[in-house]
Amino acid sequence: MSLPKQFLLGRPLRTTQIGETLLPKRIALAVFCSDPLSSVAYATEEILLILALGGTALLHLTWYVAAAIVLLMIVVVASYRQTCHAYPGGGGAYIVGSENLGPNAALTAASALMVDYVLTVAVSVVAGVAAITSAAPALSPHAVGLSVGFVVLLTLMNLRGVRESGRAFAVPTYGFVLGIYVMFAFAAVRMATGATIRAESAHLPIHSSGTFVGLGTVLLAMRAFASGCTALTGVEAISNGVPAFKEPKSRNAATTLAVMCLLSVTMFTGITVLAMVYHVHVATDPRRLGLPPGTSMPTALAQIARATFANWHFLFYYVQAATAGVLILAANTAFNGFPLLASILARDRYLPRQLHNRGDRLVYSNGVILLALAAIGLIVAFKAHVSSIIQLYIIGVFISFTLSQSGMVRHWSKELAATTDRSARLRMRHSQAINAVGACMTGIVLVIVLITKFTHGAYIVIIAMPLIFMAMKGVQGHYDRVAEELRIAPGARPDPPSRIYAIILVSKIHAPTLRAVGYAHAIHAQTVEALTVSVDPAETEELREQWEAHDMGVPLKILDSPYREVTRPVLDYVGSRRTESPRDTVNVIIPEYVPGRWWEQILHNQSALRLKGRLLFTPGVTVTSVPYQLRSARDRERQHARSRM
Amino acid sequence: MSLPKQFLLGRPLRTTQIGETLLPKRIALAVFCSDPLSSVAYATEEILLILALGGTALLHLTWYVAAAIVLLMIVVVASYRQTCHAYPGGGGAYIVGSENLGPNAALTAASALMVDYVLTVAVSVVAGVAAITSAAPALSPHAVGLSVGFVVLLTLMNLRGVRESGRAFAVPTYGFVLGIYVMFAFAAVRMATGATIRAESAHLPIHSSGTFVGLGTVLLAMRAFASGCTALTGVEAISNGVPAFKEPKSRNAATTLAVMCLLSVTMFTGITVLAMVYHVHVATDPRRLGLPPGTSMPTALAQIARATFANWHFLFYYVQAATAGVLILAANTAFNGFPLLASILARDRYLPRQLHNRGDRLVYSNGVILLALAAIGLIVAFKAHVSSIIQLYIIGVFISFTLSQSGMVRHWSKELAATTDRSARLRMRHSQAINAVGACMTGIVLVIVLITKFTHGAYIVIIAMPLIFMAMKGVQGHYDRVAEELRIAPGARPDPPSRIYAIILVSKIHAPTLRAVGYAHAIHAQTVEALTVSVDPAETEELREQWEAHDMGVPLKILDSPYREVTRPVLDYVGSRRTESPRDTVNVIIPEYVPGRWWEQILHNQSALRLKGRLLFTPGVTVTSVPYQLRSARDRERQHARSRM
Secondary structure, three states: OOHHHHHHHOOOOOHHHHHHHOEOHHHHHHHHHHHHHHOHHHHHHHHHHHHHHHOHHHHHHHHHHHHHHHHHHHHHHHHHHHHHHHOOOOOOHHHHHHHHOOHHHHHHHHHHHHHHHHHHHHHHHHHHHHHHHHHOHHHHHHHHHHHHHHHHHHHHHHHOOHHHHHHHHHHHHHHHHHHHHHHHHHHHHHHHOOOOOOOOOOOOOOOOOOOOOOHHHHHHHHHHHHHHHHHHOOOHHHHHOHHHEOOOHHHHHHHHHHHHHHHHHHHHHHHHHHHHHOOOOOOOOHHHHOOOOOOOOOOHHHHHHHHHHOOOHHHHHHHHHHHHHHHHHHHHHHHHHHHHHHHHHHHOOOOOHHHHOOOOOOOOHHHHHHHHHHHHHHHHHOOOOHHHHHHHHHHHHHHHHHHHHHHHHHHHHHHHHHOOOHHHHHHHHHHHHHHHHHHHHHHHHHHHHHHHHHHHOHHHHHHHHHHHHHHHHHHHHHHHHHHHHHOOOOOOOOOOOOOEEEEEEOOOOOHHHHHHHHHHHHOOOOEEEEEEEEOOHHHHHHHHHHHHHOOOOOOEEEEEOOOOOOHHHHHHHHHHHHHHOOOOEEEEEEEEEEOOOHHHHHOOOHHHHHHHHHHOOOOOEEEEEEEEEOHHHHHHHHHHHHHHO | OOHHHHHHHOOOOOHHHHHHHOEOHHHHHHHHHHHHHHOHHHHHHHHHHHHHHHOHHHHHHHHHHHHHHHHHHHHHHHHHHHHHHHOOOOOOHHHHHHHHOOHHHHHHHHHHHHHHHHHHHHHHHHHHHHHHHHHOHHHHHHHHHHHHHHHHHHHHHHHOOHHHHHHHHHHHHHHHHHHHHHHHHHHHHHHHOOOOOOOOOOOOOOOOOOOOOOHHHHHHHHHHHHHHHHHHOOOHHHHHOHHHEOOOHHHHHHHHHHHHHHHHHHHHHHHHHHHHHOOOOOOOOHHHHOOOOOOOOOOHHHHHHHHHHOOOHHHHHHHHHHHHHHHHHHHHHHHHHHHHHHHHHHHOOOOOHHHHOOOOOOOOHHHHHHHHHHHHHHHHHOOOOHHHHHHHHHHHHHHHHHHHHHHHHHHHHHHHHHOOOHHHHHHHHHHHHHHHHHHHHHHHHHHHHHHHHHHHOHHHHHHHHHHHHHHHHHHHHHHHHHHHHHOOOOOOOOOOOOOEEEEEEOOOOOHHHHHHHHHHHHOOOOEEEEEEEEOOHHHHHHHHHHHHHOOOOOOEEEEEOOOOOOHHHHHHHHHHHHHHOOOOEEEEEEEEEEOOOHHHHHHOOHHHHHHHHHHOOOOOEEEEEEEEEOHHHHHHHHHHHHHHO
């Protein structure tokens, strides 16, 4: 590993060190739950934004929508606790799906998860930056740049490895939870002592974007509900990450999940209550609040915090900082999950093999980088605007929820068929019932999300998912076909070529040429000849004379090249040698001089490189590079060797 | 050559066809002189733009400035005619400089020329687009896009080869000259019959940007003169291109140069006279003409043409079209000159060797593409604004003029020293006097340009030129050091390694592995072994069992890789084999399967590729690729073979 890389990422870890990276519950909560916990920072606002379309009159629906979301969250968490117990090796939607519903359902879930991981990074980081710009409005114009910067920072942290990430993330997660509860206590005390607290936006009118009556109101409420379901994103992270817990893994994971649920539900409820009591008014378009276009509004949570803490500015800034911290680090859930999923998919030959390799620090480096690039693309494309990206978000989450819970129902059926013990069967029936309720509810929500979000951006995901699905199928098909093509009969033995016809490519007579000719002599080929392409007749003549003067012991064959091309005449000649005796191998020997610096490489070997690439396509040909290291290359190699010690 | 390439560029030409591309005078004038001829389209305007800074009062200086430019042009052309005679093989500033003033002066001239060729393309194309937008103001916002489009078009035409370019360019060049003379005739007839013609801008006031008195006026006049010197750009193209003329090359070239001078001087004088008579008012900033900011003004030539032709709109549009045509094609001078210069510099090892190769159509394809990319960069950076780019233009032109003329003075001194014939000596003295006057005058102009243009953008060129100079020196130094390192003693003979230690890299047992083992047997290595890196213990165990089952006849060596890396353990192992017996060659044999489609390549051989790259740095190692073509690769190869016929 090079020194700059080591400085950024830390020393490489041995494979056996993987045991040392297991997580205790309190750290696991911070690593896996920053996503679901932090989503309460924007879930309430997303509900208000949709209901505000109906004007002030419909804001009271917030109570019902929030209640439905709390209920849904409890059901989903209960459902996933079953998964933790059933899959101690990690029960992501892909694994549960592939074991119980077959490969296509699993791959659908995988496509959904991959899209979601990318969106988790994008939404969380952008929402975190919104928390910062709410406290420091001067930074508003730089939202895109800040967001991209934070993604890069997360990428570097994750390339360092999982445990250090966990430690780095414990502080902001717990800091955020603490800040929200302090805010609740503060609000309770102030209101109990008779204060009437109002948000800064309470006096703003809300101009509705139309009249909503009857079915229209129901649809708007459903759309608000679908938006609020962002509070549930990331719940599956714990069941996915069971193997990262300390023993007893399953029980620790299930407990952590319950704690997470308790924290989430209380924070979400509290924030929603305060938003209603303080009359927080928000709208995607500031003009609908009677403000000039382009006005940048603080987030709902920022308005609540500012109103609650009044002159205690320090606490307001603390909540904003903690919110930004936990949101940006929530993206870490995806940085834990995505590379692991990609690695499993690569192992099953759905993705390129490179994604299966762990890097120097025991993380799947390629997956981390891929995720970061995709998230940066989304952030830039949507100009770091939370509400726009959120429209793409929830659909994939509920596809994987539904598939995963349906798979669990099936899982218990299979377990029941194999178990006779009465009390065990009873426990299984109980688990199955919970999963069945979970599957039904998440399925219904999926339909609601599909209906209400489709035209608001979700169609992008509906298009992207099948494309990812088909690409993965295609990759697997390719690997299968190749494996089939390469398969050999049992007991097949190597069949050496009868003769080797060695051809040394020559352009000048210098040290590398001598070395290549020496090598050609040493392999005892039946025929050896040197080959040159005549582009400039004068140079060729000089070469021919020198060749004789140096007594190379090998005949020099000169090819004419009327079109001044080098590659084609060589390919044609090599092909013709091959045709004359198809049982031979033609061994093309290329003398190469190897410079040590990248810019030197540009100045050399360009035609040799192109030629090598093309020769590999010629059947019955092997290509040998005989390198000659220039001084700069030897210096580079010595430096490498030293840094390796 | 692939079919799409052939469609765009035409059939490849044989090297011997180069004689067929020699140019008669009338075509050569169009090919080499579109640049100097077309620059009269903007030279007058550039003078007026500078003098306008002093308000209407200083516009009368135009007469003196224009007269000085005409005088200078005659001197420079006379000077270059001597070069045509002295250097029938092509007398560019680089060649004249290197033969008479030494390599550093020559390289300075070459740096200046390279910068100028790029600027010729940028200025000409952008000015051509300005002629178009003067006739069709609706296109003004698309100036950058149009300019880039034309550069791409020129690039494609030039990749087709030089003669066809000449033909394509004869029509617009002669069309432009004709159009300007018709305009003069029209103006003369109308004024003779008593008409008073005024430009559309004649009534606009010119607000001066300050008061210019005494030295201030002189400096402004000098700056205007420096700007007007753009009329001289491109004069050296003919002396550069003497070998492209039909026999007698030198005389034909000198005659063409004289004709060009006659056309240029008359057109420049005529346009300047009409601009003065019609009271054409221009300014870089429309506000100085009392117009709202952002107003886009027609060019001076467009104003003259519109006023002259009055209701004969057809003729106005004809002149604009011809101007645009000749200007855009003027860039062709650079497309002829730059690749040739780059090729000569590459031959002298100042530039990478790739620039010395002629392409399929006998043009130096890489040089053409390099020039186009640089020009597009400039056009985009300066937003297709003629007056801004012109500030960078003239300085390089006069550096090469001065060096070239000084070199010629030296040339004649050397000739004189070797000649005793009286009449020949008289002719040489005469030539030398002409060149001396040329060198002095261009040297003085260079100083004027340096003083007046430095802060207006010329400093960019002053910075760029030494950088290019040093880069070229560096490239040559590198090639020299490498040649020195690779040089062998006279009579040195190949020295075959005493033993070959063959190592076959293995990851799985499949057809490519069998083929590689077969090859290893055939080369009669003293030691053969197979090597695998254990990343996953289960897979390694499976490989070991299969290896024994298939009775490969070669021992399998298994390397542990605690850090899951493949490259480093192999490098270390290979290095250790090498150390044990330094007189051996270690031959690393890599089985590779070759897929035919680009996306398949991403899915395979990534670690083999990285490994091959690194092995080349290990001394005493040769690397053999034993390819196994998959079906898709064999299909691809068959298609290639078919398209070759």
